[in-house]
Amino acid sequence: MKNDSSNPQVQSARKPNEELPALECKNVGRTFMIGKGFLSSKKPLRAVDDVSLKINRGQVFAVVGESGCGKTTLARMLLGLLEPTEGAIYLDGQPISEVSSDMISRKVQPVFQDPYSSLNPRKTIESIISLPLRVHDIGTKENRLERVSELMRLVGLPNRLIHSYPNQLSGGQRQRVAIARALIMEPGIIVCDEPTSALDVSVQAHILNLLQDLKDRFNLTYIFISHDLAVVEHLADWVAVMYLGRLIEFGPATEVLRNPLHPYTQALMESVLTPDPRKGLPEITFGRGLPNPLAPPSGCYFHPRCSKIKDGCDSKLPKLLPESDRLVECHLYN
Amino acid sequence: MTENRRVLDAKNLSVEIEVPSGTLHAVTDVSLHVDKGETLGIVGESGCGKSITSLAIMNLLPSKATRTASRLQLEGKDLLSLSERQFASLRGNRLGMIFQDPMTSLNPVYRIGEQLEEVYIQHGKGNRKEAKERAAYLLDKVGIIAPQERLSQFPHQLSGGLRQRMMIAMTLMCEPSLVIADEPTTALDVTMQAQTLNLLSYLQDEFNMGLILITHDLGVVARMADRVLVMYAGKAVETGTSQEVFDQPTHPYTQGLIQCIPVPGRTSTDGRLGSIKGMVPALIGDLRGCMFRNRCAYVSEKCHASEINFNEISPGRGYRCLLEESECAGNLAGNFGTEIVQ
Amino acid sequence: MIKVNTDMSPLNSSSLRRDEEIDEFEISVPSPPELMKRRAKKHVGFILGGTVVLLVLILAVFAPLIAPFDPYDQTLTNRLLPPIWHEKGSWSHPFGTDALGRDYFSRVIFGARISLMIGFFAAAVSAVVGSTLGMIGGYFGGKTDAVVMYLINVKLALPGLLVALSLVSVFGGSLIALICILAFLFWDRYAVVTRSVTQQIRTNDYITAAQAVGASRLRIIVGEVLPNLMNQIIVIASLEMAVAILVEAALSFLGLGIQPPTPSWGLLVSEGRSFMFFKPYLVTIPGLAIFMLVISINMMGDGIRDITAPEGRN
Numbered sequence: 001m002k003n004d005s006s007n008p009q010v011q012s013a014r015k016p017n018e019e020l021p022a023l024e025c026k027n028v029g030r031t032f033m034i035g036k037g038f039l040s041s042k043k044p045l046r047a048v049d050d051v052s053l054k055i056n057r058g059q060v061f062a063v064v065g066e067s068g069c070g071k072t073t074l075a076r077m078l079l080g081l082l083e084p085t086e087g088a089i090y091l092d093g094q095p096i097s098e099v100s101s102d103m104i105s106r107k108v109q110p111v112f113q114d115p116y117s118s119l120n121p122r123k124t125i126e127s128i129i130s131l132p133l134r135v136h137d138i139g140t141k142e143n144r145l146e147r148v149s150e151l152m153r154l155v156g157l158p159n160r161l162i163h164s165y166p167n168q169l170s171g172g173q174r175q176r177v178a179i180a181r182a183l184i185m186e187p188g189i190i191v192c193d194e195p196t197s198a199l200d201v202s203v204q205a206h207i208l209n210l211l212q213d214l215k216d217r218f219n220l221t222y223i224f225i226s227h228d229l230a231v232v233e234h235l236a237d238w239v240a241v242m243y244l245g246r247l248i249e250f251g252p253a254t255e256v257l258r259n260p261l262h263p264y265t266q267a268l269m270e271s272v273l274t275p276d277p278r279k280g281l282p283e284i285t286f287g288r289g290l291p292n293p294l295a296p297p298s299g300c301y302f303h304p305r306c307s308k309i310k311d312g313c314d315s316k317l318p319k320l321l322p323e324s325d326r327l328v329e330c331h332l333y334n
Numbered sequence: 335m336t337e338n339r340r341v342l343d344a345k346n347l348s349v350e351i352e353v354p355s356g357t358l359h360a361v362t363d364v365s366l367h368v369d370k371g372e373t374l375g376i377v378g379e380s381g382c383g384k385s386i387t388s389l390a391i392m393n394l395l396p397s398k399a400t401r402t403a404s405r406l407q408l409e410g411k412d413l414l415s416l417s418e419r420q421f422a423s424l425r426g427n428r429l430g431m432i433f434q435d436p437m438t439s440l441n442p443v444y445r446i447g448e449q450l451e452e453v454y455i456q457h458g459k460g461n462r463k464e465a466k467e468r469a470a471y472l473l474d475k476v477g478i479i480a481p482q483e484r485l486s487q488f489p490h491q492l493s494g495g496l497r498q499r500m501m502i503a504m505t506l507m508c509e510p511s512l513v514i515a516d517e518p519t520t521a522l523d524v525t526m527q528a529q530t531l532n533l534l535s536y537l538q539d540e541f542n543m544g545l546i547l548i549t550h551d552l553g554v555v556a557r558m559a560d561r562v563l564v565m566y567a568g569k570a571v572e573t574g575t576s577q578e579v580f581d582q583p584t585h586p587y588t589q590g591l592i593q594c595i596p597v598p599g600r601t602s603t604d605g606r607l608g609s610i611k612g613m614v615p616a617l618i619g620d621l622r623g624c625m626f627r628n629r630c631a632y633v634s635e636k637c638h639a640s641e642i643n644f645n646e647i648s649p650g651r652g653y654r655c656l657l658e659e660s661e662c663a664g665n666l667a668g669n670f671g672t673e674i675v676q
Numbered sequence: 677m678i679k680v681n682t683d684m685s686p687l688n689s690s691s692l693r694r695d696e697e698i699d700e701f702e703i704s705v706p707s708p709p710e711l712m713k714r715r716a717k718k719h720v721g722f723i724l725g726g727t728v729v730l731l732v733l734i735l736a737v738f739a740p741l742i743a744p745f746d747p748y749d750q751t752l753t754n755r756l757l758p759p760i761w762h763e764k765g766s767w768s769h770p771f772g773t774d775a776l777g778r779d780y781f782s783r784v785i786f787g788a789r790i791s792l793m794i795g796f797f798a799a800a801v802s803a804v805v806g807s808t809l810g811m812i813g814g815y816f817g818g819k820t821d822a823v824v825m826y827l828i829n830v831k832l833a834l835p836g837l838l839v840a841l842s843l844v845s846v847f848g849g850s851l852i853a854l855i856c857i858l859a860f861l862f863w864d865r866y867a868v869v870t871r872s873v874t875q876q877i878r879t880n881d882y883i884t885a886a887q888a889v890g891a892s893r894l895r896i897i898v899g900e901v902l903p904n905l906m907n908q909i910i911v912i913a914s915l916e917m918a919v920a921i922l923v924e925a926a927l928s929f930l931g932l933g934i935q936p937p938t939p940s941w942g943l944l945v946s947e948g949r950s951f952m953f954f955k956p957y958l959v960t961i962p963g964l965a966i967f968m969l970v971i972s973i974n975m976m977g978d979g980i981r982d983i984t985a986p987e988g989r990n
Contacts, residue, residue, distance in 0.1 A: 066523035067494075079888050105890030118881035121708070122903035128882075132889045168705040170613060171380075181885065200379035200550060205594035205609040212606065227524055234596035234607065257598060271528040273553030274597050277576040281535060281557050284528045 020093040022189050022221045023055040023078055023108075029086035029245075030073050034294065043294050047073040049245035050087070052320075055238075057188065060215065060222040062236035062253060064229060064268070068293055070245040071225045075193050078223060080104035102136065109182035113194035115174035119166040125152075126162045129180045136185070151180040155210060172203035179210065189221045197228065208235060229272045233257045241265050244291055244301045251326030261328045263306050300331060308332060338410075341512045341544035342368040342391070345405040349383075349390050352398045356618045360386045360399070362568045363644075368512060368544040373535075375559030375576065376548045379591075381614045383568040384548045388514045392431060393421040409511055427457040430505035430543075434517040436497035440489040446500055447485030453507045465507075472503040475540070476533055495526040499533065506537065512544040519554065531558055552595060556580050561650065564588050567625035568617050570644065574651040584653040584662055586630045624656070632657060715983045722979025728972035736788040743782035744768075747939050751777035759957050771961055774947065780958070783939040784965055790940045791921045791969060794851070798858035798920040799913040805859065806866030807909055811897055813867070814874025824871065831864040840923065844932045854933055858920045866912055870905050877901050907984035914977030918970045925966050941966050 028051045035042030048070040055061045063071045076082040077089060080096055089096040091107060109132075112118040119128055129151055130144045139147065149159055155176040166174055175195060182190055192211070196204040208231065215222060226232050232239060236253040241262065249262040260266045270282040291297060297304050303313040313331050320329040349361040361383040368374045376384045390401045393413070406413040408428060413421070425431070433439045441449060450472070451465035459465070466485070473481035476499040489497055498518065505513055515534065519527040535558060538545050547558055555562055555576065562579045564572040564587070572585040583589045593608030612629035624630070627637040636656055646652040647659060655662060706714070716722055735742060751773070758765045759772040759780070771780035813824030840857050847853040877883065878901075886896045927933030928942030936943060941962040948958025 066525060076884075081884065081887055102890050105888060108888075110885060110888050112881040112885065114881055117879075118885055120880075120882045120900055120903070122906075131886065131891070135886075135889050135891045135895065165707045168707055172613075178885070181889075201552070201591060201594050202379060202610040205607040208596075209606045209609060229524075230596045230598050233598045267525055269598075271524045272598065273528070273551070273557050275552040275556040275580055275592060275595060277556045277580045279557060281532050282528050283532070284525060 021054040021090075022057045022092065023053075023223070024090040024093075025051055025053045025074075025078075025087065026090070027052055027087035028074075028077065028084045028089055030070075030077060030082065031085045045294055046245050046296070047293075048077070048084070051242075051245075051247045052087075053240060053247070053250070055189075055221060055223060057221050058215075058219045059237040060224055060235050060253075062224045062226060062232040062239045063242060064226060064232055064239060065242035066227060066268075068244065069242040071242055072193060073245075074242070075110070075191050075223065075225055078189075079108055079110055079191055105132070105187075106136070106185050107187050108189045108191060109185070109187045111175070111178050111182050111190060111192045111195045113197050115171045115178065115198060116166075118178050119174055121166050124163050124165060125157075125169075125177055128166075128177060129184060131181065132185045138185075147184065148180075151184050154183070154214075155180045156206075170203075171199050172206060175199065175203075175207050176210070179207075179214070183214065183218075186218070188219075189223065191223045191225070193225045194227070195224075196231065197226070204231075211235070229257060229269060230274070241268070244293060244296055246301060246329065247320060247327075248302070248329045249327065250320070255326060261323060261326065261333060262302075262330050263308050263332075264302050300329075339369045340367060340407075341370055341409055342366070342546070343405060343407045344391065344403060347387065347390055347401070347403040347406065349386050349395060350400050350402075351396065353618065359568055359617045359621055361390060362621075364563075364565070364568075364570045365644075366563055366570070366573075368546055370511065370544055371538065371542045372561065373538065373545045373547055373559045375555035375562045376546060376565060377550065377552060377555045377562060378565035379550055379614065381567075381617075382565040384565050385516055386568075387565070388431075388516055388546065388548055392425060392429060392514065393418065423457065426453050426505075426510075427508045428510050428512070430508075430510035430513040432498075432501055432505050432513065432515040432518045434520050436494065436501045436521075437489065439501055440497065442489055445486055445488055446492075450485070450500075450504050450507055453504060457508050459508055468507060469503070472506055473500070475506075475537065476500075476503045477529075478503075495522055495530065498522060498526075498530055502530075502533065502537065506541065509541060510543060512546070513538075514546045514548070516548045517550070518547070520549070520551070527554075534558075552580075552591060564591075567615060569625065569654060571626070571655075572653045578651055584647075584659060585655055586632055586662060587626050588653075589662075590629075624654075632662060712983050716979075719979045719982060721975040722983060725972040725975030725977075725979060728968060729976055732788050732969055732972075733792060735785050736792045739785050739789055743779075743785045745779035745782045747778060747783040747786045748937050749778060753777065756951070756955055758955075759961070772955075772957060774944075774958060775951065780944075780961065783944060784941070784961060787939040787941040787944060787962065787965070788969075790851075790934060790938065791924065791966070794854055794858065794924045795917040795921040795973070797855045798862070798924075799917040801855060801859035802862040802916065803866055803909055803913045806863030807870045807902075807905065809863070810867035810870030810872075811874050811901060811905070814871040815878060815893070815897055815901065817875075821871075824867065828864050828867050828871075836861050837923070837926075840927065841930075841932060844927060849927070849933045849935050851934070854924060854927070858923060861923070862916045862920070865916065866909060869908055869912060873905055873908060874901055877904050907980075911977055911981040911984065914973055914980055918973040918977070921966065921970055921973070 028048060029046065030048040032045045032047055033042035034045045051074065053061075063074060065071050073082065077084055080099070080101060083097065091099055091104065096104065126145065126148050129148045133139055133144050133147065148162065152159055152162065157173060157176050157180070161169065161173070166177070169177065195211070196207050199207060211222070212235065214220060224232065224236055233253055239251065239253045239256045240247055241249040241256070241264065243264050249256060249260070249265050256265065257269060260269050267284055271284060291301065291304065297314070299312070299314045299316050300306070300318050303309050306313065310331065316331070318329045318331045318334050320327050321334055323333045344367065345365045347361060347364045348359070351358040351360055364383075364387055366374060366376075376387065378384045386395070389395050391406070393416070395401060403414060408424065447466065447469055450469040451462060454460060454465035454468055455462060460468075469485060470481045473484055478484055478496060478499055484492070489500070492500065518534070519530050522530060531554065534545065537543070547555065549555060559576045562574060562576050563570055564579065564585065566587050572579060572583065572588045579588060580592065583592055587610070590608065590610040594610065596607055610629050615625055615628065617625070623638045623640060624642045627633045630637070640656070642654050642656060644652050644654045645659070754769075754773050754777040755775055757769050757773040760767060760770045765772065769779050769781065771784060774780055774783065809824050809827065813821040840861055843857045843860070844853070847857070883896060883900060886900050891899070924933055924940065925942030925945070928940040929946045931946065934940035934943050936947065944962035945959050948955070948962070952959050
């Protein structure tokens with residue numbers, strides 16, 4: 001095994017500065033040009049719009065929102081796979097554009113939603129989990145095999161699966177493989193993009209417990225993207241709510257979810273169907289008409305669907321301002 | 335007069351499928367019934383057989399599958415002796431279906447209006463003019479604004495939630511007495527899910543239909559269903575009203591399942607979720623004993639060999655386990671708690 | 677970096693499965709290579725076709741050992757001797773001799789070499805060129821893809837055989853020239869398929885995961901995308917090989933391919949043409965050889981497709 005303690009790059013991966021936030025976004029935005037073909041005019045799509053956050057080490061930072069809110073685009077940017085078109089992202093204090101992709105991959109790793117598309121069907125489990133080691137040229141073949149076995153033990157996979165293929169594993173087992181692959185280089189930050197949405201309820205419980213145990217053991221930082229607010233409340237320390245690319249509410253998880261301020265967050269919480277037979281279905285007072293991301297509403301993006309709308313909501317964009325120890329972007333509080 | 339209210343009556347329904355490695359017992363001995371205006375929730379995880387059960391009722395099983403039942407009646411009419419052609423005239427007509435993915439359930443090359451009208455006309459309910467009127471009426475009922483405009487659009491021009499509403503409208507064109515919805519909201523966003531379920535509930539009242547709601551989501555079932563059927567490994571393991579099943583889950587699997595769900599306000603950030611060890615068994619070959627035994631905290635010697643019968647505590651309420659009701663019922667806060675067993 | 681300070685022992689909380697414990701209900705699903713082996717054993721077309729191809733391959737490789745005579749050896753006193761199934765035939769020349777007294781059996785055996793070499797290399801070169809272009813276009817999209825599509829469209833607009841004929845007349849009928857020209861005829865088929873499949877594969881999360889791990893684009897294309905394409909490439913290659921053999925035979929027959937005295941099967945047919953009505957065996961034997969090889973390759977190619985992707989069938 002290459003003992004690279006002399007290599008400064010490896011050293012800094014192992015000892016991040018504890019005071020700096022693990023990841024920070026300052027007014028980050030990402031715009032895509034959408035249009036078909038070579039010659040037709042393209043329209044801008046603001047997938048992420050002016051998002052600022054600080055993610056501290058050892059915490060679970062959840063990003064919630066429905067489809068089209070930009071959370072997946074944000075995840076890609078935090079992984080260093082996509083560059084922001086506005087603003088900047090900082091990884092351990094350094095602007096991410098100045099960090100080599102090598103270094104980024106040692107610090108931030110993903111776990112994706114779909115256990116069936118996140119593993120290459122033509123590769124064995126051993127090959128999948130050891131990919132990061134081979135890409136970074138770490139260790140010899142024997143060392144890698146040993147290391148893969150270690151990781152498999154850690155995530156709860158029986159060692160006899162080491163030479164199996166993904167099609168021979170269940171959804172839960174595949175997700176464990178994805179987690180093992182993410183952890184093998186000991187990154188400090190894991191970006192989990194809906195890691196349990198595609199799994200059965202009983203399997204989800206296992207994976208969530210596993211993620212918690214791993215976090216406690218290794219002091220990991222999670223960026224947890226989900227639409228399932230019950231899971232988020234269970235796992236997260238902080239919650240950021242996104243709508244149409246904008247960050248509209250932020251704060252400690254328990255507070256935001258038990259006492260949501262923004263009307264959209266309130267509607268989201270009401271939509272969570274807990275298994276309580278006494279309660280019926282929630283009455284969601286959303287106006288009709290889903291927004292068009294290519295032509296967002298004027299003023300507050302949410303105003304056409306808001307039940308608490310008042311004067312000025314349709315003309316002025318509200319600011320993300322502190323309300324007690326939280327942030328909210330809504331004219332009701334501005 | 336309860337018999338007239340009974341829309342669907344199925345007894346001892348079983349489905350076997352021939353696969354290369356043997357006989358797959360997809361569904362074994364499931365009995366269920368639905369009355370007018372009632373919602374039956376069939377809940378279970380993947381592989382439990384809930385979708386196959388609905389396909390069996392609709393006669394849409396794959397060719398290698400065989401269905402047996404001692405009784406299968408729709409509005410008192412026997413379904414077992416019907417030919418496929420007779421069945422086809424029932425589907426879309428007396429029996430409606432809503433599937434999970436509205437995009438693949440709709441034909442992308444036909445306009446919405448055409449697809450809605452076709453159902454009506456094919457089943458001989460009226461002419462094109464009447465079909466158009468009914469389509470517009472239903473689109474309005476399902477909450478689609480400017481229905482006339484929508485009729486001339488194509489499916490890809492609608493969002494996911496709207497497409498699902500369109501599916502619902504299509505299902506209702508011929509006023510079915512029973513609608514089977516298989517994971518109707520799984521692919522939708524959570525706010526859209528709440529709205530769609532509200533809509534289904536309202537329509538069910540309005541048209542006094544029977545509704546079978548198949549899902550893996552316990553929350554949906556608890557809130558929507560009047561009665562619940564919990565399935566595991568192809569069998570019905572617990573039945574009852576939703577209040578009975580969720581307040582006093584009797585079968586160990588039901589208890590385990592409820593413990594797995596994070597509930598806002600109940601599970602703390604430091605705690606762990608309850609879980610069920612092991613995996614669902616493959617249902618191929620000679621199956622004996624209880625299929626849950628490799629995962630059950632109460633397992634004993636008897637569970638391996640004997641035929642586990644369904645205990646009926648009272649009409650409509652029962653569970654499939656060798657344990658006495660007093661030994662396992664209502665242990666929600668007990669053995670499952672926060673212990674992880676795997 | 678691997679032996680590091682963090683504790684990698686199994687977690688105490690038993691969200692962990694005990695290692696050797698096997699659930700009594702656990703099913704074992706066979707791995708993809710295992711499944712393919714099973715299907716291969718049952719597939720009649722594959723076994724039949726494959727056997728014949730293998731035989732021809734052996735004949736070709738060991739031609740100098742198997743052929744009784746030198747195929748170029750002319751013995752003018754032994755011209756046009758009949759094959760074994762005629763009353764006047766003898767075992768010394770089982771397929772008789774041609775117009776220049778050369779042993780036909782030996783010529784046919786050496787001809788197998790030509791057909792297989794040309795077929796194989798033409799298929800291989802066009803596979804490499806076409807698949808590479810297709811993968812690049814499918815993976816990168818945008819302008820790169822536009823260029824690849826343009827090239828494919830231009831190629832598709834060209835009349836294949838006519839182009840081949842003109843190229844042969846310019847570059848001659850040497851083995852290398854023929855291989856290159858035939859490769860040029862077929863590369864677009866690979867490009868179209870690999871491009872489309874690569875586009876689909878691109879959307880999978882394992883590609884994003886590889887990017888997040890820091891893998892270079894080359895590594896991703898070759899290491900992650902290509903393995904998923906191999907099955908299709910092999911199927912196309914085996915079928916294209918058959919076509920290449922036929923085209924070469926046609927070109928040689930027309931005098932534009934392999935030049936005499938090299939014993940290409942097409943050339944044998946051409947040489948036997950003037951004697952067709954008196955000595956039909958001069959034409960039928962190489963003709964049958966071409967037929968048998970091509971049909972076997974086709975069966976084998978169909979078999980490979982069924983074995984590697986049975987969901988394509990009903």
